[in-house]
Amino acid sequence: MGITKTEFFTQKQNDTALLMKALGHPARIAIIEYLMSVDACICGDIVNELALAQPTVSQHLKELKNAGLIKGNISGNAICYCIDDTAINTLRGYFLEISDNLEKKKNMCC
Amino acid sequence: MGITKTEFFTQKQNDTALLMKALGHPARIAIIEYLMSVDACICGDIVNELALAQPTVSQHLKELKNAGLIKGNISGNAICYCIDDTAINTLRGYFLEISDNLEKKKNMCC
């Protein structure tokens, strides 16, 4: 059907999946990496950086924003986007937890 | 168009996006968390766990496997799936790096 059955999963599982999904496109990875590499962060720079059309970049920025991965401040007639550390820290914690867990039961399986 | 323009991004960006995308669905998050929670790991258990039909679960397992997030060993007429720590460590490292980077330039932007 193409429709995800979110009702069968926990809130946390759905939230985690949404965060990961938002990062599941190279353009959005590139945006995050670009925002990480610069101090100033204006949307126009991202459009120039990405080799995608401006509406496409705008759409990707919107998805990152909806997921809570970036935040945008209006700054004159431009918009300053930057990474939201809350989401990043959530994901950092998530993978640290899995990694620690795997470390503990090394060679217990497969 | 619906087709991702991978040629505009680096190999690493595309690879990272594929890993993230594989985790961008609650069923696949649930599978990873289930594999983490148990010592034995047989596909049938996952089907019982998930409230999704067997072909659907099989498809999600395939995607996780293609992404390198899990590996499967044939064990009799069942298959033993478990988490591949290499991919998890890659993700852990990725988010640690971003997190560290954000820490450094605290309040530099937005």
Added chain:
DNA sequence: TTTGTATATTGCAATATTACGATATAATTT
């Protein structure tokens, strides 16, 4: 060897995503 059990594959309908031209909005400059 037939029957059962476990998993994968195929085929397809419903829905979502990607990309972008055209256009809208909103602040800035002239």
Added chain:
DNA sequence: AAATTATATCGTAATATTGCAATATACAAA
């Protein structure tokens, strides 16, 4: 105010994803 600049939204075509019934495969047990 008109023109310019920066970004968002709309509409739409192409493609991808999700989910599952039906079926195939492959091993195990009787």
